[in-house]
Amino acid sequence: MVEIQSGLRENTVGAIEQFAEIASVDPLVAAMLLSGALITGLAVSIFGVATLGAVASSIKRGLSESEEPNQPA
Numbered sequence: 001m002v003e004i005q006s007g008l009r010e011n012t013v014g015a016i017e018q019f020a021e022i023a024s025v026d027p028l029v030a031a032m033l034l035s036g037a038l039i040t041g042l043a044v045s046i047f048g049v050a051t052l053g054a055v056a057s058s059i060k061r062g063l064s065e066s067e068e069p070n071q072p073a
Contacts, residue, residue: 023030 019033023033
């Protein structure tokens with residue numbers, strides 16, 4: 001378990017260092033990396049909010065259906 005965590009940490013740090021090296025080559029490359037990161041972050045945020053809304057709606061619907069409906073006598 002410890003090996004997996006340290007390996008993940010090393011790979012993450014290594015990836016960040018490689019992206020930093022690539023971005024430092026040319027300002028255009030840095031701008032392209034930044035725009036890609038922003039587009040990806042925006043998409044993840046939108047789908048995350050949509051997923052949370054769907055889960056909350058499902059839970060709310062499930063809780064309201066557990067109550068017995070009022071039926072006329």
